[in-house]
Amino acid sequence: MPTPSLRTENLTIRFGGHVAVDHVTCAFQPGELTVIVGPNGAGKTTWFNLVSGQLKPSEGKVFKGEHDITGQSPSARAKAGIGRAFQLTNLFPKLSVLENVRLVVQARRGVGPRALSRAAALTDIRDEAMGYLESARLADVADYPAAALPHGDQRKLEVAMLIAMQPDIFMFDEPTAGMSVDEAPVILDLIAAIKKDMAKTILLVEHKMDVVRALADRIIVLHNGELVADGKPDEVMALPIVREIYLGVGAEDEE
Amino acid sequence: MSVSSIPATPARRIPVGRMAVYAIVFGIGLCLAFAPFLFKDVRAAEVAARICIFIVLVASYDLLIGYTGIVSFAHTMFFGLGAYGAAIALKAWGPGWDAILIGGGAGVLAALVLAVLIGLLSLRVKAIFFAMVTLAAASVMLVLASQLSDITGGEDGFTYQAPRLFSPAFKLFEDADGKVLRLFEVPLNGKVAAYYFVFLSSFVLFLVMMRIVASPMGTVLQAIRENEMRAEAIGYKVVAYRTAIFCIAAVIAALIGVVRAVWLKYTGPEVALSFHIMIDILLMVVIGGMGTIIGAVIGVVVMSLAQFYLKDLMQVAADATSGFPLLPDLLNPDRWLLWLGVLFILLVYFFPAGIAGTLMKKGSVR
Ligand SMILES: Nc1ncnc2c1ncn2[C@@H]1O[C@H](COP(=O)(O)OP(=O)(O)O)[C@@H](O)[C@H]1O
Ligand SMILES: [Mg+2]
Numbered sequence: 001m002p003t004p005s006l007r008t009e010n011l012t013i014r015f016g017g018h019v020a021v022d023h024v025t026c027a028f029q030p031g032e033l034t035v036i037v038g039p040n041g042a043g044k045t046t047w048f049n050l051v052s053g054q055l056k057p058s059e060g061k062v063f064k065g066e067h068d069i070t071g072q073s074p075s076a077r078a079k080a081g082i083g084r085a086f087q088l089t090n091l092f093p094k095l096s097v098l099e100n101v102r103l104v105v106q107a108r109r110g111v112g113p114r115a116l117s118r119a120a121a122l123t124d125i126r127d128e129a130m131g132y133l134e135s136a137r138l139a140d141v142a143d144y145p146a147a148a149l150p151h152g153d154q155r156k157l158e159v160a161m162l163i164a165m166q167p168d169i170f171m172f173d174e175p176t177a178g179m180s181v182d183e184a185p186v187i188l189d190l191i192a193a194i195k196k197d198m199a200k201t202i203l204l205v206e207h208k209m210d211v212v213r214a215l216a217d218r219i220i221v222l223h224n225g226e227l228v229a230d231g232k233p234d235e236v237m238a239l240p241i242v243r244e245i246y247l248g249v250g251a252e253d254e255e
Numbered sequence: 256m257s258v259s260s261i262p263a264t265p266a267r268r269i270p271v272g273r274m275a276v277y278a279i280v281f282g283i284g285l286c287l288a289f290a291p292f293l294f295k296d297v298r299a300a301e302v303a304a305r306i307c308i309f310i311v312l313v314a315s316y317d318l319l320i321g322y323t324g325i326v327s328f329a330h331t332m333f334f335g336l337g338a339y340g341a342a343i344a345l346k347a348w349g350p351g352w353d354a355i356l357i358g359g360g361a362g363v364l365a366a367l368v369l370a371v372l373i374g375l376l377s378l379r380v381k382a383i384f385f386a387m388v389t390l391a392a393a394s395v396m397l398v399l400a401s402q403l404s405d406i407t408g409g410e411d412g413f414t415y416q417a418p419r420l421f422s423p424a425f426k427l428f429e430d431a432d433g434k435v436l437r438l439f440e441v442p443l444n445g446k447v448a449a450y451y452f453v454f455l456s457s458f459v460l461f462l463v464m465m466r467i468v469a470s471p472m473g474t475v476l477q478a479i480r481e482n483e484m485r486a487e488a489i490g491y492k493v494v495a496y497r498t499a500i501f502c503i504a505a506v507i508a509a510l511i512g513v514v515r516a517v518w519l520k521y522t523g524p525e526v527a528l529s530f531h532i533m534i535d536i537l538l539m540v541v542i543g544g545m546g547t548i549i550g551a552v553i554g555v556v557v558m559s560l561a562q563f564y565l566k567d568l569m570q571v572a573a574d575a576t577s578g579f580p581l582l583p584d585l586l587n588p589d590r591w592l593l594w595l596g597v598l599f600i601l602l603v604y605f606f607p608a609g610i611a612g613t614l615m616k617k618g619s620v621r
Contacts, residue, residue, distance in 0.1 A: 052488065078490035092481040095474070103478050107490035111471045119471045165489060
């Protein structure tokens with residue numbers, strides 16, 4: 001086996017007595033898209049927060065490649081190539097759509113000696129940001145404040161910001177939640193395009209069965225904070241425990 | 256597809272509000288630039304110089320509270336460090352540029368060191384704790400200034416002389432008879448030089464701040480204010496940025512403190528350190544509009560004119576209404592603070608985002 005691009009080892013977090021993520025050990029390879037499923041409250045978002053650094057584990061470790069990054073800040077992990085989009089839209093609401101993405105590009109590329117020039121004059125950063133907006137079909141609303149966008153466009157912006165990070169590890173947390181049927185394909189196409197790059201590792205929390213079937217190379221199942229199943233989509237979906245806990249909440253498909 | 260879901264607004268409306276704000280600020284800038292020739296009495300010169308200084312002080316505070324969302328009560332402390340640094344050196348070594356440079360430089364350096372310490376030690380904690388730490392630091396500084404009265408003159412403060420260039424007797428230009436040259440009747444003496452020292456220092460510092468907020472860092476600061484967690488998640492070290500802007504604001508406040516000390520030739524807690532000044536700064540930044548920088552210009556002018564001239568205005572109004580019942584009593588100049596309060600409440604009511612902030616929203620796409 002090559003070195004996994006991402007690995008968690010006994011990753012655990014307790015909130016008071018409640019164990020939200022319970023000794024989760026798993027590894028991910030470049031070129032692999034893993035869908036993470038599990039009912040609401042299973043600990044998917046919390047596990048993401050532990051990987052991208054918003055939460056510190058009570059126990060266990062996170063490795064990026066060979067490096068133990070458990071002690072690193074979220075900004076250091078972002079710089080190291082771990083990128084994250086959020087389940088609850090998490091934008092800079094009063095800044096324009098373009099500025100939201102420009103900030104991401106600026107964080108990744110740095111401005112070096114141009115720190116004192118006008119932000120508006122950094123056309124290379126602006127143009128790159130516009131490119132991401134175009135691929136997310138947001139170019140027309142680039143000048144609107146992010147808060148003025150309808151929900152579906154905010155979700156697209158959330159994803160555009162993650163893509164603008166150009167990470168090695170992409171973490172999508174229910175990217176199409178609450179989107180209309182005709183809007184979701186924009187996001188799924190973007191994810192499919194990333195998947196073509198065999199150097200990237202993609203983690204995707206998603207409930208919609210058609211999406212899972214179309215994209216997943218592998219599925220892992222979280223339940224009450226524990227990793228209860230891990231394998232090829234067909235195998236995992238056939239497991240009795242999965243049918244019970246996951247298909248039992250199939251009502252969420254209509255969200 | 257995405258546009259159809261946005262309320263039908265033309266892509267860009269004419270930003271009339273923004274243009275109005277720029278026009279007002281430009282007008283104020285012109286008045287300040289030519290103040291010695293436009294307003295000839297002594298009090299007007301004092302008001303104009305104070306306005307210049309406070310614009311810088313308030314704008315630098317806006318970098319913190321408006322741009323980055325940092326609440327600090329230590330801003331006058333940094334202002335005072337600059338002022339006392341220059342003042343103590345001017346007193347000890349006599350009126351020379353070396354005293355201003357070294358004493359003021361020491362004050363600015365002290366401000367920077369304190370800002371780094373406060374920033375690194377406490378910008379990680381919750382905003383309320385940070386505010387408390389700054390409050391404590393500012394209180395300690397105030398006590399120190401009154402206790403070390405041998406050096407600081409205690410509560411009374413102390414006077415000293417400014418360089419000869421700034422003394423009223425100094426002639427900038429002489430005519431053929433050796434008398435001071437006049438321009439539009441105004442003698443070009445050291446008083447004019449002193450005013451332009453204040454004006455140009457303020458102008459340069461203000462431009463520096465305008466550039467900071469327009470720079471790539473300026474956007475990051477706004478991002479931190481808007482959503483600190485996301486700013487960190489896309490790769491910005493939030494604590495480093497917050498510490499940096501806290502230090503920049505402290506240094507600017509200290510620099511303009513030096514200017515204040517040179518202009519006034521007097522430094523004491525009341526003009527350089529007290530919490531009254533902190534409250535004035537807060538009121539001015541709110542009236543002008545937080546997170547706009549140029550709002551500082553409007554906020555300072557409105558508040559300063561009210562503070563200096565409301566009494567006069569009320570005297571006039573009281574005299575004019577002397578025939579009526581009650582009115583002259585209400586308009587008695589002794590009640591000026593009451594009316595200042597009313598003015599403040601009205602301004603906040605009609606301009607919830609401050610004068611500049613509220614106007615700039617009018618007619619813009621935002
Ligand atoms: N900051 C927190 N404090 C306390 N409990 C939390 C916190 N974050 C998450 N939890 C709990 O952890 C569990 C897992 O939540 P979450 O990770 O959001 O689930 P999922 O994303 O799988 O729906 C839930 O029971 C939730 O209430
Ligand atoms: Mg979740």
